[in-house]
Amino acid sequence: MRTYINNINNLEDGSIIEIDGWVQEIRKIKKLLFLIVRDNTGSVQVTVKDNMVKNYDSIYNISRESVIKVSGKLNKKSISKSGVEILANEIIILNTAETPLPMGVIDLVDVDFDTRLNNRFIDLRKPENLIIFKFESELLFGIREYMNKNNFIEVHTPKIVAAATEGGADLFPVQYFEKRAYLNQSPQLYKEILMSSGFDRVFEVGPAFRAEKENTVRHLNEFTSIDIEMSFSDDETVMRMLENAIAYSVNRADSILGKELKGLGYSIEEVRPPFPRIEYSELINYLNDNGFKLNFGDDFSPEAMKFVSKKYNGFYFITKWPKDLRPFYTMPDDTNRNVTRSFDLQLRDIEVCSGAQRIHDYNMLENSFNEKGLNKNNFEFYIKAFKYGMPPHAGWGLGLERLVMNLLNLSNVRESTLFPRDRSRLSP
């Protein structure tokens, strides 16, 4: 029976065990050879002596990254550095790897990110890359659990759509039989329709597509969006839901993977809500007091956000954004009609989430379309849901890759994406 390598320590010294994995390292000394074998949980030394296995010659000539099955005796008093080894008495070569490798898994040379992405299947064999996606998986599990406990219904809305979500031109067109369709840039409109349907609380984890020609370390043309929408709710309520969901899932993932993460050079800080809330206009003033020249209505430049993140390290909300910077479905503020009941969640200098109280009144929504210069006829399927009993609602959308990137302090969002899609990359 197969043992995963991280379980070896739980077994008794001298037991006969079997592992499956990749040959990561080979050290040869004529009639003795050491293989470091890796699976997705860790790696261990396998010691092979010429009189112990019958196919010694072929094992002696095995290439790195070949796949093998090893049976042998566990020696927990090994003089190897880890103190543990497996004394092999049978090794089956399941598949050999060609040489040389397109890139090394443990080589002592740098590899360009482009080369790594071109050979992502090998790149992901590196434990420090695999852990990013283990972390993402745990994080998402925690968020699901949190949402579930709070009575959210997980939904899946269409990704092939007929109309623009926010009226922009940043969509990928697709041919849908005889019609022109698009890849959805956000589940926004469908989440809102479900509020009218009485689902009350929904969340969705799914892809979002943006045909924007950015070329930055924080943009992807396909990313994973975690979205919620909540009826009979307001912006403050969904902000609390957000900070609590993040705190719960991050702290949970860290308690499970923290040790492994630390061993691979990542460290996660404990997340403690509530997060600071700063109004947009406060931030404009703060920046202008510090040498920036911003007007009300301007968006913050990356440089400005870097400056702000020196003051607010960690998570913080920027609230009450001007109307012009927000989509048509955003609820204006009751007291100041120039601003909206909206928020962005920042982690240091990067935006990871944005949300708002939404407009639920049909006439107000119609006006908003006009103000934004959008043709409401293109949104008939959406706007109809507002005529026959739409409850007040609020929600947000959280960028999964960006969240993981920032939590782990990665320098590029592509690091937290298995197979990134960007301005020039469509493969693998």
Added chain:
RNA sequence: GCCCCGAUAGUGUAGCGGCCUAUCAUACAGGCCUGUCGAGCCUGUGACGUGGGUUCAAAUCCCGCUCGGGGCGCCA
């Protein structure tokens, strides 16, 4: 879309008009070696993105193209 920058063995680099028959590391192949663990030692294989131009001479200078990186706009 705009602005910078880059492209040399499988990988990562040095070289930036003639000392280049191109450096070093790593990988790979072969050899020595019964306890390695960044194993060590010896031998070997392997590269100037592409098309023009300048020059007696181009990896090196100039122009186009292709591919890539970073920044900005924008945003998750």
